Amino acid sequence: MTNATPREQLAEQLAEAVAEALRQDLAQQERALLVLSGGSTPVPFFQALAKQALPWERVEVTLADERWVSESDEASNARLVRRHLLQGKAAAASFVALTTDDETPEQGVEAVTRRIEALTWPASLVVLGMGGDGHTASLFPDSRELELGLTTDAPVLAARTPSQPQPRITLSADRLHQARRHVLYITGDDKRSVLARAMSGDDSRELPIRAFLSCPLAVYWAP
Numbered sequence: 001m002t003n004a005t006p007r008e009q010l011a012e013q014l015a016e017a018v019a020e021a022l023r024q025d026l027a028q029q030e031r032a033l034l035v036l037s038g039g040s041t042p043v044p045f046f047q048a049l050a051k052q053a054l055p056w057e058r059v060e061v062t063l064a065d066e067r068w069v070s071e072s073d074e075a076s077n078a079r080l081v082r083r084h085l086l087q088g089k090a091a092a093a094s095f096v097a098l099t100t101d102d103e104t105p106e107q108g109v110e111a112v113t114r115r116i117e118a119l120t121w122p123a124s125l126v127v128l129g130m131g132g133d134g135h136t137a138s139l140f141p142d143s144r145e146l147e148l149g150l151t152t153d154a155p156v157l158a159a160r161t162p163s164q165p166q167p168r169i170t171l172s173a174d175r176l177h178q179a180r181r182h183v184l185y186i187t188g189d190d191k192r193s194v195l196a197r198a199m200s201g202d203d204s205r206e207l208p209i210r211a212f213l214s215c216p217l218a219v220y221w222a223p
């Protein structure tokens with residue numbers, strides 16, 4: 001890749017690694033599940049992954065978490081996936097969103113749980129992101145459901161977080177742990193410092209990313 005920025009190179013490397021993991025699993029099984037995070041970081045990765053040669057019609061894609069907003073909302077992680085990943089040949093993948101028409105995630109969680117349970121577990125790979133507060137998926141340090149999210153064996157839960165404008169829905173730590181491979185995809189010096197802090201302690205209630213450090217977690221970072 002000529003003249004590519006470090007972030008573009010990182011996105012390309014991650015796309016190749018994710019595609020390789022899916023190919024390996026698809027050589028052994030009919031369908032494979034990929035769990036992705038949203039936010040602002042993954043756009044170049046989604047675009048690079050969309051160009052990978054894969055039997056996309058055998059790939060299932062879902063999200064680690066979602067804001068409880070409609071898919072037309074700028075904040076929707078599903079919107080991000082549809083716009084930047086499910087394009088060209090990758091549009092043949094089956095995408096399972098984490099929202100319903102219900103007013104609240106508490107009302108929608110049962111239906112979303114059924115959809116999630118119908119996917120091909122264990123997932124081939126989970127790509128986690130991380131916020132500056134150490135949250136990952138929608139497991140936020142200030143979430144009233146953090147303890148539940150870290151301990152329940154239910155696959156999905158609704159989460160209310162004072163620091164966030166919208167209610168959330170998230171896969172539980174237990175369900176995310178069940179994937180065969182785990183990646184943390186982050187950029188910038190601030191997030192590298194948060195990760196370093198997470199690695200020097202063990203309280204997941206302070207920095208929820210800690211719950212995944214021993215998955216093991218392959219870290220993809222660029223400045």
Ligand SMILES: O=C1O[C@H](COP(=O)(O)O)[C@@H](O)[C@H](O)[C@H]1O
Pocket residue numbers: 036037038039040041042064065066067077128129130131132135136137138
């Ligand atoms: O709220 C969220 O934030 C994290 C990190 O997002 P970023 O914008 O800092 O890249 C993301 O992993 C998560 O899926 C998303 O809902």
